[in-house]
Amino acid sequence: MLQKEKINAFVELGKFLSQFSLDNNTQNEAVLNNNLFYDDFINLIELSQSHNGWFTPEQVYFAINSWAEALTEENLDKWLSNYDFSNVQPKTVGLILAGNIPLVGFHDFLSVVVSGHKVLVKTSSNDQKLLPFLANYLISVNSELENYIKFTEGKLENFDAVIATGSNNTARYFEFYFKDKPSIIRKNRNSVAILTGNESHEDLVNLGEDIFRYFGLGCRNVSKLFVPKDYNFENFFKAIYEYKDVIFYEKYSNNYDYNKAVFLMSNFKLLDNEFLTIKEDTSYSSPISSVFYEYYEDLNEIKSRLENDADQIQCIVSKDAIENSILFGQTQKPKLWDYADNVDTLAFLKEI
Incomplete structure (x- = not known):
């Protein structure tokens, strides 16, 4: 054929x-x-x-x-x-x-x-x-x-x-x-977003798509934010309010209630808008209904770290803050030539 x-x-x-x-x-x-x-x-x-x-x-x-x-x-x-x-x-x-x-x-x-x-x-x-x-x-x-x-x-x-x-x-x-x-x-693998504080409201709304699409269950969903020192999350929370209806889905709501309770019982400091918790954490993988964040002072240090941890990262999202990153709102819209884990599937199939 x-x-x-x-x-x-x-x-x-x-x-x-x-x-x-x-x-x-x-x-x-x-x-x-x-x-x-x-x-x-x-x-x-x-x-x-x-x-x-x-x-x-x-x-x-x-x-x-x-x-x-x-x-x-x-x-x-x-x-x-x-x-x-x-x-x-x-x-x-x-x-x-x-x-x-x-x-x-x-x-x-x-x-x-x-x-x-x-x-x-x-x-x-x-x-x-x-x-x-x-x-x-x-x-x-x-x-x-x-x-x-x-x-x-x-x-x-x-x-x-x-x-x-x-x-x-x-x-x-x-x-x-x-x-x-x-x-x-x-x-x-997990996906991360790098914010600089210069993102527009539309950028942050699009970031919400990267977080909430498929309820955050995909490896291309953003589960970790890198933000500049003293970053104010007010604009972030205003933008993602568009996704508030996610809490009305029972399976998501159950995860939100459970994970928030676990965090609070462990005395973790949280930011919360009643449908998403964000927590300062060095890990890449956050539970459903939560996103981790981490402060940075030097973008080059973040770039170096992500290069070293490449085997844990699926997508990097930013507004041109780092080379080869994906624009906000695009993580769940890969092209045919965007390979999972950056492994060229067709090249593998050609050689077997």
């Missing part, structure tokens, strides 16, 4: 996904196989929260819209233009996926298929429905893809390479279990 045929199938998937949004699902008669998939996909979106309590329709629609924007012929061609897969001998690549946010493993799935390999997917118990549905749509567009896509519920077997995502603890297991296979093993 030619790579171009695979690309075309994913472009059709992008067109299919572009019909769905939180405010208005609009059926496009030009989209392939809507009669088989359109209504069922709406039902699946609405039922996603019953499969995973964090997968509210709003969050699922956001993930769908992000992939609809990514899966265009222009984006796919731009992404793949730097790679030559003409000499790839198809192998079976096992995927062990996370389930913290909707369709979090789709990029790995896409990468394996378009690189010419076969994919064997073990989904997370927290996200078992969405990716198989989209895979079925792809197969309906081009039946040859059935020879390249397989899902398994049991033990991962009969594969040549693996891409596995998990916690730092499970990563140690993965590294031992897959030691004889080419692999990418992903561990816990």
Whole structure:
């Protein structure tokens, strides 16, 4: 099967996904196989929260819209233009996926298929429905893809390479279990924001998107702020007030109440706006409903520290305070060429 045929199938998937949004699902008669998939996909979106309590329709629609924007012929061609897969001998690549946010493993799935390999997917118990549905749509567009896509519920077997995502603890297991296979093993990472005090209200509102999207469950969510000495958080709290309704979601609210109580019982000093606590802490990983912060006096020291801790960092967000940082509000809108953990998945797949 030619790579171009695979690309075309994913472009059709992008067109299919572009019909769905939180405010208005609009059926496009030009989209392939809507009669088989359109209504069922709406039902699946609405039922996603019953499969995973964090997968509210709003969050699922956001993930769908992000992939609809990514899966265009222009984006796919731009992404793949730097790679030559003409000499790839198809192998079976096992995927062990996370389930913290909707369709979090789709990029790995896409990468394996378009690189010419076969994919064997073990989904997370927290996200078992969405990716198989989209895979079925792809197969309906081009039946040859059935020879390249397989899902398994049991033990991962009969594969040549693996891409596995998990916690730092499970990563140690993965590294031992897959030691004889080419692999990418992903561990816990967090994202940070560097503030200078010169951010506009709009910048800080956008930072709220980086904090609250997917309730803060993703590795691309900002969980730590670096702020200048004597930084006044008043403008920050004014800006993120736009996200106040997050507290009305029960799972988030329960986490807020629990984590705030733990902090207070430990006599930690907190800043609190009744839906987010911020706490001075040197760690990168904060619990749900909380963000850590740390003061700095020299940006160069922060830059050096983040370079040394690169294996713990997924994204750095700032308004040009540091090189290669992401603008506020963009962490959950990665491009196809923005690789998780800065590991070039296609380069890995090209060489196995």
